[in-house]
Amino acid sequence: MEILDSYLRAVKRYLPRAQSSDIIKELSDDLRSQVEDQEAAAGRPLSDKEIAAFLRQHGDPMTVARRYRQDSPSLTIGWELIGPELFPMYLIMLSVNLVITVACVAIVFLIMHAPLTLNVFVFPILIQIVVLTLVFVGLNLVRRKYPQPWYYPPAEISPMIPIPRGYSVAGLILWGPVLLWWLALPHFPSLILGSAAAHLKLAPTWHTFYVPLLLVLLASIAQRLISLFRPDWTWLVPFVRLLINAAGALVLYVLVFKSHTLVVVADAFQCSGQYDKLADSVNGTLLWGVLGPWLWIWAGISVPIYAWYCLPHVRRLLRGKAAGTSSAVSTETGKRS
Amino acid sequence: MPPGNDNHELFENLRLELRRGSLILAVLVMLRAEHYGYTLRKALADHGMPIDEGTLYPLLRRLETQGLLVSEWREEDKRNKRFYRLSSEGKAILKPLLAEWQGINTSLNGIL
Numbered sequence: 001m002e003i004l005d006s007y008l009r010a011v012k013r014y015l016p017r018a019q020s021s022d023i024i025k026e027l028s029d030d031l032r033s034q035v036e037d038q039e040a041a042a043g044r045p046l047s048d049k050e051i052a053a054f055l056r057q058h059g060d061p062m063t064v065a066r067r068y069r070q071d072s073p074s075l076t077i078g079w080e081l082i083g084p085e086l087f088p089m090y091l092i093m094l095s096v097n098l099v100i101t102v103a104c105v106a107i108v109f110l111i112m113h114a115p116l117t118l119n120v121f122v123f124p125i126l127i128q129i130v131v132l133t134l135v136f137v138g139l140n141l142v143r144r145k146y147p148q149p150w151y152y153p154p155a156e157i158s159p160m161i162p163i164p165r166g167y168s169v170a171g172l173i174l175w176g177p178v179l180l181w182w183l184a185l186p187h188f189p190s191l192i193l194g195s196a197a198a199h200l201k202l203a204p205t206w207h208t209f210y211v212p213l214l215l216v217l218l219a220s221i222a223q224r225l226i227s228l229f230r231p232d233w234t235w236l237v238p239f240v241r242l243l244i245n246a247a248g249a250l251v252l253y254v255l256v257f258k259s260h261t262l263v264v265v266a267d268a269f270q271c272s273g274q275y276d277k278l279a280d281s282v283n284g285t286l287l288w289g290v291l292g293p294w295l296w297i298w299a300g301i302s303v304p305i306y307a308w309y310c311l312p313h314v315r316r317l318l319r320g321k322a323a324g325t326s327s328a329v330s331t332e333t334g335k336r337s
Numbered sequence: 338m339p340p341g342n343d344n345h346e347l348f349e350n351l352r353l354e355l356r357r358g359s360l361i362l363a364v365l366v367m368l369r370a371e372h373y374g375y376t377l378r379k380a381l382a383d384h385g386m387p388i389d390e391g392t393l394y395p396l397l398r399r400l401e402t403q404g405l406l407v408s409e410w411r412e413e414d415k416r417n418k419r420f421y422r423l424s425s426e427g428k429a430i431l432k433p434l435l436a437e438w439q440g441i442n443t444s445l446n447g448i449l
Contacts, residue, residue: 023394025410026374026419030390033375059391067391 002319003048004031006312007055014065014085016072023068031058052161062086062143075133082136083143090136097128162231171224179217186210193263196282199275201266205259212251216244238309245306249299256293262286360388362438364396365423365431368406373418397421405430 008028012020035054039046046054058064062085072084082090101124109116181191190197223240226233255262263282265275363386367377374394381388400406405427408419423431 019398025417026394027390029373029416029418030375030378030394032416064391068395 002316003051003055004028004035007031007061010061011064014062015068019068027064031055075136080140080144082133082140086136086140086143090132093136094129094132097132098125101125101128161234163227163234163237165228165231168224168228168231172221172228175217175220175224179221182214182217192286193282196263196278199266199269200263200279200282203261203264206262209251209255209259212247216248216251219244235310235313238306238313242303242306242310245299245302249296249303252293252296252299256287256296260287360386360392361396361400362434364393364400365405365427365434368421368423368427369431371420371422373413373420375418377421400427 008024008031011027012024015023035046035051038050038054066083066085069084072087074080074084074087075082075090102121105121105124106116109120114120185191186202189200189202193200219240223236223244227236230236261279261283263279263286264270265279269275363381363384364377367380367384372380374390374397377397378388378390378393381393397406397408401408401421404424406421407424408421410417410419412418
């Protein structure tokens with residue numbers, strides 16, 4: 001019952017560490033007994049789909065774990081703002097954010113040779129606390145209102161949940177126009193340069209990056225189209241996203257950190273030199289604003305996340321192969337004997 | 338009369354509150370004999386007291402922490418199961434608790 005094991009692993013993640021193994025052993029026995037009862041009633045083993053349906057009815061892993069965390073710390077002022085299952089994650093994220101914030105502020109002030117007082121940290125820290133708390137309060141509200149949201153299942157159980165069609169459609173609605181925009185760019189540079197297109201043109205470097213980024217966009221659209229018609233191909237999303245994010249991160253890294261010129265002054269205005277500054281400013285905006293490090297960081301963060309989502313599929317594949325090999329070996333042994 | 342939609346949530350809260358105390362008593366009574374979680378749940382359901390696992394296991398843990406139950410892990414049917422039974426302290430408390438419940442029941446019947 002691999003699905004059940006995966007489900008239990010997902011529940012375990014949200015349990016208090018000290019008791020998690022104990023609770024999981026007990027829950028495992030209970031769920032297995034229920035499945036066995038259903039199998040006895042049906043007179044046959046349950047299929048993976050039937051077990052998945054049973055687990056779905058049982059509850060999403062976070063909700064199940066919550067039942068065991070009633071006494072765990074939470075953020076409650078009159079009413080529950082951040083529940084006990086989200087609270088540990090909130091604390092971790094808050095700590096990481098605050099450390100990064102303090103480090104960034106300190107580095108910026110040291111570089112600027114400005115006096116480093118306690119006051120300079122107060123505002124950024126407050127902003128981090130308020131924003132992160134609001135995000136988690138929002139998440140908590142969503143979890144309470146929709147107690148079984150399997151929209152973003154943990155990696156362990158994602159292989160058994162078909163990709164919602166709405167999710168694929170939303171991706172097509174979002175990325176379709178971006179693809180069209182990208183396709184139109186070489187013919188209509190004003191789509192990215194605006195009025196500056198009258199005096200500037202795309203540099204040859206641009207063409208080096210154009211096709212790889214076009215392929216990344218095409219792969220992304222293709223994955224969503226396929227997922228729309230084959231929502232049961234759950235492996236497709238993490239593998240394609242891993243590839244496109246890794247490729248995107250690589251291309252954007254070279255684009256942002258190794259290239260400095262995406263646009264140059266148009267031939268007709270090159271002699272005058274009056275548009276050189278305009279070209280510099282547009283290059284800066286494109287590299288550090290439109291295509292800049294933000295997208296690169298996003299892709300960089302997505303790579304390990306999708307790699308994590310790929311793991312259960314790889315594990316399944318390896319197990320399947322191992323089972324295939326052992327059954328082949330046993331057949332062979334049986335033939336010989 | 339069944340509760341209307343407006344009162345459904347209120348009714349549900351009151352029902353759960355009413356059940357909570359009775360469930361503890363039912364669990365303690367059932368655990369005069371040794372059970373593991375699943376069989377305990379089935380036995381309770383067979384007696385008209387269905388309880389989901391998310392309520393039962395935390396309750397068992399709480400009762401064990403309070404010293405009313407003892408548990409041990411043992412293998413049965415090739416699986417490790419946690420068996421629960423009343424502790425001596427649990428047995429001592431169950432008697433007056435049952436007497437209390439019977440008293441409440443009698444009083445309530447009288448009021449009704």
